[in-house]
Amino acid sequence: xxxxxxxxxxxxxxxxxxxxxxxxxxxxxxxxxxxxxxxxxxxxxxxxxxxxxxxxxxxxxxxxxxxxxxxxxxxxxxxxxxxxxxxxxxxxxxxxx
Amino acid sequence: xxxxxxxxxxxxxxxxxxxxxxxxxxxxxxxxxxxxxxxxxxxxxxxxxxxxxxxxxxxxxxxxxxxxxxxxxxxxxxxxxxxxxxxxxxxxxxxxxxxxxxxxxxxxxxxxxxxxxxxxxxxxxxxxxxxxxxxxxxxxxxxxxxxxxxxxxxxxxxxxxxxxxxxxxxxx
Amino acid sequence: xxxxxxxxxxxxxxxxxxxxxxxxxxxxxxxxxxxxxxxxxxxxxxxxxxxxxxxxxxxxxxxxxxxxxxxxxxxxxxxxxxxxxxxxxxxxxxxxxxxxxxxxxxxxxxxxxxxxxxx
Amino acid sequence: xxxxxxxxxxxxxxxxxxxxxxxxxxxxxxxxxxxxxxxxxxxxxxxxxxxxxxxxxxxxxxxxxxxxxxxxxxxxxxxxxxxxxxxxxxxxxxxxxxxxxxxxxxxxxxxxxxxxxxxxxxxxxxxxxxxxxxxxxxxxxxxxxxxxxxxxxxxxxxxxxxxxxxxxxxxxxxxxxxxxxxxxxxxxxxxxxxxxxxxxxxxxxxxxxxxxxxxxxxxxxxxxxxxxxxxxxxxxxxxxxxxxxxxxxxxxxxxxxxxxxxxxxxxxxxxxxxxxxxxxxxxxxxxxxxxxxxxxxxxxxxxxxxxxxxxxxxxxxxxxxx
Numbered sequence: 270x271x272x273x274x275x276x277x278x279x280x281x282x283x284x285x286x287x288x289x290x291x292x293x294x295x296x297x298x299x300x301x302x303x304x305x306x307x308x309x310x311x312x313x314x315x316x317x318x319x320x321x322x323x324x325x326x327x328x329x330x331x332x333x334x335x336x337x338x339x340x341x342x343x344x345x346x347x348x349x350x351x352x353x354x355x356x357x358x359x360x361x362x363x364x365x366x
Numbered sequence: 367x368x369x370x371x372x373x374x375x376x377x378x379x380x381x382x383x384x385x386x387x388x389x390x391x392x393x394x395x396x397x398x399x400x401x402x403x404x405x406x407x408x409x410x411x412x413x414x415x416x417x418x419x420x421x422x423x424x425x426x427x428x429x430x431x432x433x434x435x436x437x438x439x440x441x442x443x444x445x446x447x448x449x450x451x452x453x454x455x456x457x458x459x460x461x462x463x464x465x466x467x468x469x470x471x472x473x474x475x476x477x478x479x480x481x482x483x484x485x486x487x488x489x490x491x492x493x494x495x496x497x498x499x500x501x502x503x504x505x506x507x508x509x510x511x512x513x514x515x516x517x518x519x520x521x522x523x524x525x526x527x528x529x530x531x532x533x534x535x536x537x538x
Numbered sequence: 539x540x541x542x543x544x545x546x547x548x549x550x551x552x553x554x555x556x557x558x559x560x561x562x563x564x565x566x567x568x569x570x571x572x573x574x575x576x577x578x579x580x581x582x583x584x585x586x587x588x589x590x591x592x593x594x595x596x597x598x599x600x601x602x603x604x605x606x607x608x609x610x611x612x613x614x615x616x617x618x619x620x621x622x623x624x625x626x627x628x629x630x631x632x633x634x635x636x637x638x639x640x641x642x643x644x645x646x647x648x649x650x651x652x653x654x655x656x657x
Numbered sequence: 658x659x660x661x662x663x664x665x666x667x668x669x670x671x672x673x674x675x676x677x678x679x680x681x682x683x684x685x686x687x688x689x690x691x692x693x694x695x696x697x698x699x700x701x702x703x704x705x706x707x708x709x710x711x712x713x714x715x716x717x718x719x720x721x722x723x724x725x726x727x728x729x730x731x732x733x734x735x736x737x738x739x740x741x742x743x744x745x746x747x748x749x750x751x752x753x754x755x756x757x758x759x760x761x762x763x764x765x766x767x768x769x770x771x772x773x774x775x776x777x778x779x780x781x782x783x784x785x786x787x788x789x790x791x792x793x794x795x796x797x798x799x800x801x802x803x804x805x806x807x808x809x810x811x812x813x814x815x816x817x818x819x820x821x822x823x824x825x826x827x828x829x830x831x832x833x834x835x836x837x838x839x840x841x842x843x844x845x846x847x848x849x850x851x852x853x854x855x856x857x858x859x860x861x862x863x864x865x866x867x868x869x870x871x872x873x874x875x876x877x878x879x880x881x882x883x884x885x886x887x888x889x890x891x892x893x894x895x896x897x898x899x900x901x902x903x904x905x906x907x908x909x910x911x912x913x914x915x916x917x918x919x920x921x922x923x924x925x926x927x928x929x930x931x932x933x934x935x936x937x938x939x940x941x942x943x944x945x946x947x948x949x950x951x952x953x954x955x956x957x958x959x960x961x962x963x964x965x966x967x968x969x970x971x972x973x974x975x976x977x978x979x
Contacts, residue, residue: 271370271489273482276415279378281478283385283404285471290389292463295455298440299394302401305432306385309408312420314478320415321487327500330492333412333420334501334612337427338512341609342519344432345602348439349523352598355443395789399736402782413542422771423612430778430811431608434804435601437785441801442598491539494768494828498616499623502630509613510633513640520606520644524651527598540662541754544764545772547671548753552746555675556889559722563885566723576730578793578881597805600953604808607961608778611812614819614968615771615828621975622826631972638965649958 276317283310297351301344308340370414370489377410392449398436405429416491603648610641674753674763682895683714685902689895689938690714696942717888724884731792732881740790741882741889744783748896751776755903756831758913758922768828770818773904774811777859781807783893784861788878799877803861809956810858810865816964817852820971821845821908830904834912841909844974847967849909851960853936856905858956860897862937864944865952898937902930 283306290303312333319329384403391397405428412421455463501509613634620630690713694701706712728734754769756762766772781804788800822828824845825836842849858865879890906912906929913922947955 270368270486271374271415272368272484272486274479274484275371275375275378276411277478277482278475279374279381279411281471281474282382284474285467286382286385286389288470289463289467292466293455293460294389296394298436298443299389299397301436302388302397305401305428306388306404309405309428312424313408313411316412316415316417316420319417319492320489321482322490323487325490325492325496327492327497330417330420330497331501331505333417334423335505335508335512337423337612338609339515341427341432341605342515344435345523345605346519346526348435348598349526349602351439352443353526393733395733396736399782399786406779413539416539418539418542418766418768419616419771422768422775423615425775426771426778426815427605427608427612430775430781431601431605431808434781434785434808435598435605437782437789438598438601438801438804441789441797494616495619498619499626501613501616502620502626502633506629506633510636513610513637516606516609517640517644520602520641521647523602524599524648527602528651539767541764541766541769543662544667544670545750545753545766547667548674548750548763549746551671551675552678552749553742555679555749556742556745559885559889562722563726567884568723568725570725571727573730576727578729578731578791597801600805600809600957603957604812607812608808608815611815611819614816615768615822618819618822618826618828621823621972622979624979627976627979631976634972635969638968642962642965645957645961 271321273317273321276313276321280310280313280317283307283313297354298348301347301351305340305344308336312336368486371486374411374414377407377414381405381407381411392454395437395440398433398440401436402429402433405433416489418492419494419497420492599648603645606644607641610638613637670753670763674749678749678752678896681899682892685898685934686714686895687711688934689941692935692938693942696939721885721888726884726886727881729792729881733790733792736786736790737881738886740783740787740878741886741893742783743786744780745889745893745896747776747780747783748893748900751900752896752903754830755900755907756834756912757903757926758918759831759835761923762831765829765831769830770822770828770833770908773830773900774815774818777807777814778811780893781811784878787882787890791878791881793881795876796878796880799880803878806858806861806865806952809953810855810960813851813956813960813964814855814859816961816968817848817855818908820848820964820967823968823971823975826975830907834907834914837911837914839911839914841911845909845967845971847963847970849905851964851967852905852909853933854955854960856901857937857940858952860894860901860937862894862898863941864947898934899930902933902937903927905933906930 287303287306287308287310290306291300292303294300294303315329315332315336317329319326322329381404384400384405384407388397388400388404391400405424409421409424409429412418412424617630617634620626623630690701691709702710702713704710705716728737751773753763754766754772756765756769784803784807785800788796788798788803791797791800821833821841824841825833827833827836879887882890903926906926910929910933912926912929915922915925918925
């Protein structure tokens with residue numbers, strides 16, 4: 270037996286914290302961290318509803334998998350852009366390793 | 367409170383603490399590491415909620431791949447040890463952000479809590495077999511589309527990361 | 539899912555191991571640091587600048603590749619349960635073939651653009 | 658494993674896993690001392706403990722505990738302190754789900770094969786954190802190399818594990834070993850090769866030890882570590898050899914399948930793991946280090962395509978035989 274509301278509160282707070290991170294940060298990577306928290310809040314909601322509905326359903330597990338995939342694609346492109354911006358700011362990041 | 371509830375609340379509090387520190391710390395690399403704490407505890411939350419595959423994928427992909435990529439990006443750009451003031455926003459800015467975030471939380475709670483209900487229900491454990499059957503049956507088309515999305519983002523990211531336009535030189 | 543309770547116990551045991559080991563060190567080991575031993579080690583030469591140095595962006599290309607393929611690999615796991623299924627088996631083989639095939643195009647593209655060759 | 662498990666059983670299982678985690682790496686470490694010595698026409702340790710220096714590593718541990726544990730001034734103290742545990746504990750978790758026989762297993766998780774992969778993926782952070790927090794250029798470079806290498810070789814390993822999981826139709830290591838048939842030795846041979854190479858790179862042993870590369874970057878992410886914290890990293894490396902050998906044995910060599918496998922199954926699993934551990938030691942003595950870019954190219958252009966071909970062979974095989 271489990272209660273649904275703690276998971277809902279957790280998801281909501283994660284989304285709130287993520288939103289704060291997006292709004293209050295200026296570094297692009299830190300903004301990205303906020304976005305990840307929001308996406309995870311959504312995942313918690315999906316998994317929690319999958320676990321507490323009366324009829325068994327797998328959507329609560331499939332959709333988080335999709336979200337994680339989309340998050341991966343989003344992070345890859347976002348970080349490429351961040352890197353480009355960093356190079357554009359005139360700092361040479363091509364120093365030999 | 368049942369044993370599952372206790373476990374859920376425990377992991378949840380840990381996740382919230384990690385998330386809060388991730389968005390407030392002044393150490394840039396620490397922010398990514400606190401994100402690891404948050405994401406790892408969320409894997410625990412998913413386990414408590416009976417979603418085994420999601421929990422393991424969270425660790426494998428989110429912690430093992432996405433956060434590592436973020437750390438890479440931080441380390442090839444600028445990530446000195448110690449607090450960094452370059453990116454700090456003003457207290458007023460942060461205050462406004464906090465108010466908006468709190469409003470968002472209140473709004474979502476007002477909508478979602480009544481739906482969640484307050485009684486204890488039986489936990490549904492997602493069977494890995496049923497998950498596979500639905501993924502390749504019901505969700506086949508979105509699944510295929512995801513491969514195109516991944517291809518597009520890979521090609522785009524490599525093109526951006528290697529664009530000559532900015533540095534004017536090609537190295538590698 | 540009870541197995542995961544044991545895994546939780548194992549993680550606690552691991553933390554306990556580290557704590558006990560460090561406690562033993564705290565009791566047994568001397569602690570007499572001098573500035574020279576606490577300085578960053580750079581092969582006996584005086585350290586230059588701070589510890590942070592910019593390193594090559596090329597490492598990022600590998601990380602990009604890995605993230606993309608790691609999520610691809612995720613879908614292989616549920617597939618293991620489906621492949622023997624009488625209805626979905628062949629269909630899932632075709633679906634997975636297309637999915638992986640699209641990503642292999644990405645890998646081929648990366649290799650063709652020479653990202654895996656250093657000069 | 659029953660649905661209800663008493664607290665005592667959980668404690669007992671955790672302690673048993675911890676004991677195995679502490680003893681087996683020592684055995685492998687001692688084996689390395691001796692094997693390496695004899696391959697180089699030496700005797701290796703001969704004094705500690707009397708008989709052929711069997712207690713050498715215990716003596717080493719006692720020495721490590723008594724050494725001054727330096728914390729560089731410039732380092733990020735918290736992360737620096739935490740990194741060794743983060744490198745060590747994932748291997749402990751992974752070891753807990755590896756079965757020695759159908760009944761002897763620390764935690765029989767339904768998707769234990771994925772648990773192993775998830776644990777090793779988290780372990781990547783240990784080296785990266787150590788490298789960054791040391792405030793040392795060699796360390797940072799080593800940490801980045803280490804993470805780049807681990808993620809590059811994690812992928813072929815995931816694909817190889819997926820191949821046997823497909824063949825067995827389950828994600829449980831116990832299930833995979835139960836379904837194993839002798840002809841899988843041939844059917845899953847490419848996957849076994851990919852897993853062996855990936856495993857060797859995963860534990861950063863020569864010829865895949867670029868992150869440490871003592872002649873180029875001192876000792877990579879561990880440059881600034883001394884005393885006990887350094888010993889924890891070493892323990893993680895040898896625990897890695899144990900883990901990879903046992904996994905090879907369970908997934909590709911049939912684990913407890915063999916004569917008298919009923920009562921002696923666990924012995925078969927271990928006996929099959931020993932030659933694999935020997936291979937890891939042999940590699941170290943025979944092969945020079947690869948170059949950083951050769952390493953990445955080998956992973957992406959040899960192992961990954963090979964593993965994908967293996968996946969195709971496995972999948973078509975499963976569908977045909979259904």
